[in-house]
Amino acid sequence: AQSVTQLDSQVPVFEEAPVELRCNYSSSVSVYLFWYVQYPNQGLQLLLKYLSGSTLVESINGFEAEFNKSQTSFHLRKPSVHISDTAEYFCAVQGGSEKLVFGKGTKLTVNP
Amino acid sequence: DVKVTQSSRYLVKRTGEKVFLECVQDMDHENMFWYRQDPGLGLRLIYFSYDVKMKEKGDIPEGYSVSREKKERFSLILESASTNQTSMYLCASRRTGGLQPQHFGDGTRLSIL
Numbered sequence: 716a717q718s719v720t721q722l723d724s725q726v727p728v729f730e731e732a733p734v735e736l737r738c739n740y741s742s743s744v745s746v747y748l749f750w751y752v753q754y755p756n757q758g759l760q761l762l763l764k765y766l767s768g769s770t771l772v773e774s775i776n777g778f779e780a781e782f783n784k785s786q787t788s789f790h791l792r793k794p795s796v797h798i799s800d801t802a803e804y805f806c807a808v809q810g811g812s813e814k815l816v817f818g819k820g821t822k823l824t825v826n827p
Numbered sequence: 828d829v830k831v832t833q834s835s836r837y838l839v840k841r842t843g844e845k846v847f848l849e850c851v852q853d854m855d856h857e858n859m860f861w862y863r864q865d866p867g868l869g870l871r872l873i874y875f876s877y878d879v880k881m882k883e884k885g886d887i888p889e890g891y892s893v894s895r896e897k898k899e900r901f902s903l904i905l906e907s908a909s910t911n912q913t914s915m916y917l918c919a920s921r922r923t924g925g926l927q928p929q930h931f932g933d934g935t936r937l938s939i940l
Contacts, residue, residue, distance in 0.1 A: 724867070747926050758831070758917055758931035759870075766926045805869065813858050813877055813921065814885070815929055819869035 717742040717808045721818035729826050730798055736791040736821045738806030746810035748789045750780055753803045753820075762804070765789065801825045830854070833918050833932040841940055846905040848935050850918030856930075857923045859901035861885075861893065864915040864934070876901055877923070908939045 722737040740746065747766050751759040763774040770782040780791045789806060806818040834849035852859065860875040862885075872885030874893040882893050890912060894902040901920075905912055915936050919929040 749928060751931075756933075758933045759919075759929075760931070761928040764926055764928055813923065814860075814872060814875065817870040819867060 717744075717746060717810050717816045719806050719808050719816055719818035721806055721821050723821050724819065725822045725824070727824045727826060728796055731795045733794050734792065734796050734800075734823065736804050736806075736823065738789045738791065738818060740787050740789065740806070740808045742787075742808060742810050744810045746808045748780075748782060749807040749809070749815070750774075750778070750789070750791050751805045751807060751817075753805065755802070759805060762791075796823070796825045798825050798827060831918055831920055831930050831932040833916075833935050835935050836933065837936050837938075839938045839940060840905075840908050842907075842909055844905075844908045846908050846937070846939075848903040848905075848916055848918075848937070850901045850903070850920075850932055851899050852901075852920040852930070853899065854920065854922070854930070855898065856920035857898075858921040859895065860919040860921070860929065861891075861901065861903045862917045862919065863887070864917055870917065873903065910939050913937060913939045 718741050720739045749764045750762040752762045753759045763772045765772045773779045778793045803820045803822050805820050807815045830853045832851045861873045862870040876882045876895040892904045917934045918932045921929045
């Protein structure tokens with residue numbers, strides 16, 4: 716079985732500041748890792764995903780996540796955030812079945 | 828682009844009613860999922876289906892059932908609605924295999940009075 720821990724439930728930052736949203740997972744099998752974003756009153760959208768290869772994965776809107784196998788982490792980072800990045804972010808893991816296991820989410824609030 | 832459509836954005840029902848939430852996807856995905864989302868609890872899987880007429884219980888199936896008569900449609904049924912089923916319900920679909928992501932609908936916010 717897999718589990719996901721998002722270490723911060725809320726992260727407030729100022730615009731143009733860097734941000735890191737932390738995610739740790741546990742699994743007894745190889746996993747796929749995902750980050751999803753949920754803007755207010757919307758469903759979840761895929762931000763980025765990792766299976767293998769380069770441990771650094773990038774999305775089209777400036778976010779990146781780094782897979783660290785030894786620490787079983789998949790932290791999400793952005794060097795400079797915008798007001799429009801305000802959303803809830805979910806880390807998820809999939810391994811051994813079609814099911815995704817989600818973390819409880821991190822609410823990112825970007826203040827002017 | 829994949830489109831997952833949930834029939835209602837907002838729904839208000841009374842306790843004891845039988846409630847149907849409908850979800851349709853247009854990309855011929857084999858797998859479909861129903862989650863509920865509650866503040867501080869993230870997404871919890873209620874049921875999923877990996878083929879027509881096939882279903883598996885997720886983490887919190889009690890009080891719910893599902894129906895998948897056609898590949899594109901997956902229905903969630905609250906047999907006798909209760910106030911603790913007030914929540915946001917999200918449907919998702921996914922193609923089998925590889926690093927295929929789940930695609931989500933916009934959600935149905937269900938209130939049981």
